[in-house]
Amino acid sequence: xxNSALIDREKTGWLRxxxxxxxxxxxxDQQEEEVKELEGSFExxxxxxxxxxxxxxxxxxxxxxxxxxxxxxxxxxERAKNKRDSLGNRLGEAxxxxxxxxxxxxxxxxxxxxxxxxxxxxxxERSERLKGKKDILESEMNEFxxxxxxxxxxxxxxxxxxxxxxxLKSALKYRRDKMQKEIKGxxxxxxxxxxxxxxxxxKLSRINxxxxxxxxxxxxxxxxxxxxxxxx
Numbered sequence: 001x002x003n004s005a006l007i008d009r010e011k012t013g014w015l016r017x018x019x020x021x022x023x024x025x026x027x028x029d030q031q032e033e034e035v036k037e038l039e040g041s042f043e044x045x046x047x048x049x050x051x052x053x054x055x056x057x058x059x060x061x062x063x064x065x066x067x068x069x070x071x072x073x074x075x076x077x078e079r080a081k082n083k084r085d086s087l088g089n090r091l092g093e094a095x096x097x098x099x100x101x102x103x104x105x106x107x108x109x110x111x112x113x114x115x116x117x118x119x120x121x122x123x124x125e126r127s128e129r130l131k132g133k134k135d136i137l138e139s140e141m142n143e144f145x146x147x148x149x150x151x152x153x154x155x156x157x158x159x160x161x162x163x164x165x166x167x168l169k170s171a172l173k174y175r176r177d178k179m180q181k182e183i184k185g186x187x188x189x190x191x192x193x194x195x196x197x198x199x200x201x202x203k204l205s206r207i208n209x210x211x212x213x214x215x216x217x218x219x220x221x222x223x224x225x226x227x228x229x230x231x232x
Contacts, residue, residue: 021094028091031084038077045070109221116218123211130200130207137197144190148183155179 049066052058158176162169 021091021098024087024091024094028084028087031080031087035077035080035084038073038080042070042073042077045073113218113221116214116221120211120214120218123207123214127204127207127211130204134197134200134204137193137200141190141193141197144186144193148186148190151179151183151186155183 045066049058049063052062155176158172158179162172162176
């Protein structure tokens with residue numbers, strides 16, 4: 001049995017870049033919002049300048065202050081955009097890394113599954129064959145049980161008649177002996193089936209002990225592939 005160190009290593013890489021991606025996305029969104037706010041302030045400054053100009057209050061001093069403020073906002077916008085674009089590049093790189101790790105992890109899972117199947121398949125096939133035999137034995141045991149119950153009911157009736165009508169004992173003795181023999185034979189066959197079924201049950205338990213770790217490993221890895229398929 002091998003451990004899952006390979007897939008755990010890929011999972012660690014995915015989580016590292018996955019967490020990085022979430023943090024970068026938050027920072028990128030915040031920076032994008034800052035750019036919009038600064039651009040809104042820039043537009044509002046233009047609007048205010050036009051309003052002051054309409055009122056005839058736009059002196060050279062006021063215009064100089066507005067121009068200086070506009071220049072400061074323009075510089076801030078440029079810096080904010082550069083920071084946003086830098087975050088966007090890092091965000092793209094993080095997404096690419098995640099795709100690489102997802103691809104590697106999926107390849108690792110498939111490789112591990114290929115190693116599991118040759119060991120697991122023969123065990124499952126043998127288990128199915130034994131289950132089929134056990135089902136047949138249990139079905140035969142049920143049939144013998146029904147047969148015994150039916151014969152026992154008839155035997156009880158004969159015994160009651162022999163007790164009630166002593167003069168019929170000789171006539172009923174043959175039927176009594178025949179049914180007792182049939183019941184005894186059926187019980188013997190039923191016991192043999194039971195012993196065989198118990199033996200098969202022990203074999204199934206041993207097979208399950210060997211197969212279950214492989215099954216758990218297989219199911220774990222298959223769930224990884226299914227989750228990634230849904231995510232895509």
